[in-house]
Amino acid sequence: EAAVTQSPRNKVTVTGGNVTLSCRQTNSHNYMYWYRQDTGHGLRLIHYSYGAGNLQIGDVPDGYKATRTTQEDFFLLLELASPSQTSLYFCASSDNRGGTQYFGPGTRLLVL
Amino acid sequence: GQQVQQSPASLVLQEGENAELQCNFSTSLNSMQWFYQRPGGSLVSLFYNPSGTKHSGRLTSTTVIKERRSSLHISSSQTTDSGTYLCALERPTEGADRLTFGKGTQLIIQP
DSSP states (O other), X not given: OOOEEEEOSEEEEOTTOOEEEEEEXXXXXXXXXXXXXXXXXXXXXXXXXXXXXXXXXXXXXXXXXXXXXXXXEEEXXXXXXXXXXXXEEEEEEESSSSSXXXXXXXXXXXXX | OOSEEEEOSEEEEETTOXXXXXXXXXXXXXXXXXXXXXXXXXXXXXXXXSSEEEEETTEEEEEETTTTEEEEEEOSOOGGGOEEEEEEEEXXXXXXXXXXXXXXXXXXXXX
């Protein structure tokens, strides 16, 4: 099974803080995704990438930047965190354009 | 409107009973994926099902594109099946297929 890891697993910051969430996959997948999960909304796509240096905008991109530095690593950046970004964040990867997505364990972010 | 609707929102059953979870969608799709979310939050892929019926142990997924629905059947439920089940519609877009998730069905299996 695909291995996707995320760090940190939990993070607390204050309003206006700078946060970077990290994701690494070790299965040579081309596609990587960042989602957020909130009660009443389910999982929503923030940004995704289909290769190193590539970035695509998802469904809820406002307030987030992302960077894909290598095939393995995908980062989500919150440069001015707000309480509305308190959420559970998931990273995922997939091998092909279509196909099963494998999810990391999630990062719980609390913005005070 | 919401592209993916799951029902029921919650379901409480006794151990040994069968569970039927539904997912209806209102847009075109490449495939439907079903996930299990553990109480701790981690997601496990159950099925990737573009059409027809697939089986995995006590689980069965059926996707009928013409009727715009997909279902997940759990037979002889066990307490360890408790958790949240999510369906996700894979929709075709330029570059990479994107998933649109339903809000989930919370399943509680009582001993």
